[in-house]
Amino acid sequence: MSGHNESILREPLITGDNITYAKITDDILGPVENKPNKAWWIGFTFASLGALLWVVAVSYTFWNGIGAWGLNKTVGWAWDITGFVWWVGIGHAGTLISAVLLLFRQNWRNSINRSAEAMTIFAVICAATYVVSHMGRPWLAYWVLPLPNQFGSLWVNFNSPLVWDMFAISTYFSVSLLFWYTGLLPDIATIRDRAVGTRRKIYSIFSFGWSGSVKTWQRFEAVSLILAGISTPLVLSVHTIVSMDFATSVIPGWHTTIFPPYFVAGAIFSGFAMVLTLLLVARKVLGLENYITMFHIESMNKIIILTGSIVGVAYLTEFFIAWYSGSEYEQYAFINRSTGPYWWAYWMMMTCNVISPQLLWFKKIRLSIRATWILSIVVNVGMWFERFVIIVTSLHRDYIPSSWAMFYPTWVDVSVFVGSIGLFFTLFLLFLRVLPSIAIAEVKLLLKSASEQAKMKQIKEGHENKEYVAEYIESLEKFDSVKQEDYAKI
């Protein structure tokens, strides 16, 4: 791969001037091989307190019944399914990055795919906890699986979107886990090779005897491609099916054919936002600026503008269709969303998801780490409200006005949600400590062709078009990890 040079016009994917394979390994395995720093401990303390809150709130719910939540006869789902869809959506970026971008040969994904996939897995775990805990009788949760049984061989209802959901989520989880773990094998082997004692034994087991032979690598590449092929439809199918929980119902505001594409776009939107939220911090704290560069950040911001705009168009289309349908129930559902008692949630959603991502059209904002980080959080706040608006404002005033009701969350609702965020971060922080947060092997692939130092060598060789070189150097200005003075001479 490094046999021929990459176009000088392409921006470098690895910055720094004396990066070697050894340095990459050292840099990335730093957090895994050394004692955690203060920042990690602070983060972990808060996160695990959050996880503890989750345990308390979920146990309280299991002990007392779903009545501990604020639901009622009219609003049967609220924060639970809002949280579920939110987490499933967040997971989507991981799959998109690991699978779709791999198939499209987007090499910049190599630096971020590992963390994104880990995020996917943890987000799906958080979502799955809601699937079980929202049930009235969670101890019977396995009944939604089509298991052989003695109830006269009672099957599940294959018409029910919840059964599709169960298939979608479990498939998604297992494929994501497999894909992630397969990708981890060479890196675990790297840790194994550098570790001693018990650590070595443990990593040895988890590296599945990776030998690093050509044959192993060849099979590894083949499996990665196959899994990418399997995962790609999942990017579309999972959130499509989640959206069908709503789209196949009769409730105005849910019964909408636009939901599948709209949900998928929204999922990618929120997933990339979450990747940014996590990596912008990890990059700084773990000192990975050379691998997760401004180019990565800007690329992800561009995806956020795109998907955010798709979501915005979907919101407007819903309104148009509600008017165009002539159905008074549909029309009322949307008027009620924007002007009813939950207007604030609707406008929160519109502001966070439609208006604020448009700020990223400005290069300055797109390249500001601080602004990007804030916007990434704003987007996920907006996406939470999107699900809340869809679920609660549709249910609380549907067909029969006598049953119209308001939903007020209890402390348990809030704690389960806040706690699930704690759980997520606990898992993520543990992940940072035990596994490499960047795919070492994949990043190494880029060193000879797409790194700043390789490009520098190209320039120094002097065969490149001067104009192109100038353009390249100009593009480097945005990088906070590039020593701009090196280029002043050229």
Next chain:
Amino acid sequence: MESNKKYWKGLEEYNNTPDFVKNNKNEFAEPLPIEDVLNEAGLSTVTPRRDFLKALGFGLGAVTLAACQSTPLKKSIPYLVKPEEVTPGIPNYYTSSFNGQSILVKTREGRPIKIEPNPNAGQFNCGTDARAQASVLDLYDVSKLKAPVLKTKETTWSEIDGFVKSELAKAQASGKKIRIVASTVSSPSTNAVITGFITKYPAAKLVQYDAVSYTGIIQANQNSFGKAVLPKYNFDKADLIVSFGADFLGTWISGEEFTAQYTSNRNYKSLENKKMSRHIQFESGMSLTGTNADTRVPVKLSEQGPALIALYNAITGGALPGGTLDKNATADKVIKLVAKELLQTKGKGLVVCGSNDVSTQILVNAINAAIGSYGTTIDLDNACYLYAGNDAEFNGLVAEMSRGEVGAVLFLNSNPAYDSIDSKKFADALAKVPAKISFSDRSDETASLCDVIAINHNYLESWGDANAYEGYYSIVQPTINPVFNSRQAEESLLVWADAPVKDYYQFVRNNWETKMLPALGIKWDEVLDKGVVSVTAKPAGAYSFSLSLAAVATSIVNSSKALDKDVQLQVYENIAMRDGKNANNAFLQELPDPVSKVTWDNYVAIAPKYAEKLNIKEFDVVTVKGSNGYSIDLPVLVQPGQAQGTVSIALGYGRTKVGKAGNDVGKNAFPFASFVNGTMQYATTVTLTPTGGHYELAQTQTHHSFEGRNVIREATFKEYLKNPAAGTGKSEEGHKNYDLWDQYEKPGNNWVMAIDLNACTGCGSCVVACNVENNIPVVGRDEVRRRREMHWIRIDRYYSYETKDGDVTREKEIAKLEDLDHVSVVHQPMLCQHCDHAPCETVCPVLATVHSSDGLNHMAYNRCVGTRYCANNCPYKVRRFNWFNYWNDSRFDNYLNNEFTQLVLNPDVTTRSRGVMEKCSMCIQRIQAGKLKAKIEKRPLKDGDIKMACQEACSANAIVFGDSNDPNSEVSKALRSERIYYVLEEINVKPGIGYMTKIRNTDTTVQA
């Protein structure tokens, strides 16, 4: 590179022997020793030690695992000696009476569990009200005393008898009076007992005291016609009904009976004959009756008298003074038009008035006489004996007691320490009585002041009889052995009077067999079987009114002037609590008020515009201070239709010693009543002062307009006459429907329902009937506030406003209206529609809700995992989720989770655990029982064999249930009515319940 090398596996292959060629065709070259294994020798081989241990280990492990799920242990005791006539699983029905109304009591294994109307009762078989339905719960009330009490200590009956007899003898000897204070005694046997008691103790006298009294009418009839009785009203014979504040469909005299009469002129059968009565209501507070009126005119309490005078003048052309309604132009206009109509419908009109003022009722008598109501719509010769209380007598008694003239007082079914107008004055007076005896079943407000609580049986444990109307007698017979050490009050009186027959059963039987049965030629057993006896009604005479009304008019005008101040307060009985005697009944407490949909509280009802004027918002707590100084703090409810300048507060709340469920629910409004001109008056003036507090009332419905949606479809009577399908939307061109699903086949029955919106008055007795029948948990005030009531059937009540520009039904447009007084109301019973394309069925992941082959939407509780998806996807929002384990959660007291109260449960219906969805099952247990019965009797099911609990309770016959596969069934006929529409039919869920349009008879001369 291709290799031609051939490897061979053995010499046989190399040599290619014929044996090898032959065997090589088979999968296994050598035959398998199957036969050897399966023959006897193979099977009898000795199990090796290892195999044995393996099997043992697996077996032990498997059994241990299987045993991990503990099966709850339920103790049941079989009948060692099976009682005659009791077959486990088969209900027995007994006739009895509740408040004078003949009923059937359903018992299972000796436990009364359900009340039904008695089909033998003839014209008095008219459903049951909510109180009757709920009364079965009172039997299992844990707040009752378990033994008689003497001076606050539980004791034995002999102690009680000794004490009471000596006290009575002392009182008699000292020349002091003995008084029995009882709410109206309509039972001939009880009356005979009391007569016997008075013979023994000549100082004794019966004082009939009704918490809510009808003395006004009784005395007016005495005054006008010399008959001191309540007449029998015939609303079925009235084409035009004008009511001044009488809630005759709800609480006035005999609501369910009047409902049956009233709706017989307005239901689908009557409408098919192009006949519908007209009903005009003048009232201050919005009553159930007011919500059903074709025209309802809000009038202040002070305007009610003048309105009657004006009506009298307009009808007779008289010139009584005071008939001016200058401040209420609408009422003035309507009165004039009503007078004209009343004259046109002479003999078929009826004017009733809810006032307890004698003068007012005399004037009403004069009006009714003038329009020829006597003999047709009012029958004075077959009087009603349900109320005979005399306010003055009770007032006199309090005076006697405070003067120390009373030596002994006995309280039978009365609780004046709670429901008299001045309970402190009463208590002080009572303290001066040496011997105080209560027959209450609990230590209530009065009983706790008494020396003796001689606990009485519940009526379901009692013998007795009732005489609700002249010539109409019904029996009370016990349906269970007394649960506690109680004794029937009549028996106590017999014992204390040393009567020759002390057994009350024998006494009742003797009384019937000597006094009534010989004349009728019926045997006692037949009476018990039928439950009712009626003699031919006397012909109703026409009465004319000939007295001077001058004094009457002056009195009315004076009362009106006294009231004509802000703010006028009306205290009234509401449907659920009535006078508060059953306040500990959790089913009644949780029954939403038919108008306001409030549960578990009373409140100050105030008109929206008037509240705005007073700067009071809904749920603000205000101090209501009466002109007599009594004051209470209550939350405000904004009630459209309430007359400006008036407020209403329900009686029956604020009990302090009734039991766990009823204590301190709401505030007592009885002290606002006053004793004026010899009768109790339920109107007064008060001041309202906001306390700054806020109190959220627990309502089951918080959105009150139907937003122009066609879930409610209505037409005027005129439109109906032109086109019976008016308002149903049927005339409009329909769409072609496409189905994703196949039709279900319903080869046998197809159970469906038809609901007549024009018959339903919204009284809510179906709700309680359903609660009792289907073991529906009571959830309490907090949970209702959280919108989690569990009722399977509810009555949706919507307000709309008629304006010049058409009906205004949308909340936002209503907010802009100036006139919110003239509100139209519609009641819509809403329950599971058993859709043929049920949206709940497709979304359940575990097939817990499925369709049956007889058209029902089933709910398999055991299969439900509680995702609540079905409830979300139900367009009618009739599914109810068990948020908690309502039947077994010590933390969560719903007043029903103790072993004794749970005896009220219907054993045919399972109680649902937490986390499970439930909803109307179309009384599947009744359908199964009906089918079974037909099968046992080897006959096909007949229409009417199976009745729903809601249907059976309904006085208005608004609910028709049956098999639509039978074209001749009543429901099939009803569903062929042109008024039928299906709620939300446009979303093609194919509901199984057809609704008939609401018809309003408004398009005549009178309009509000």
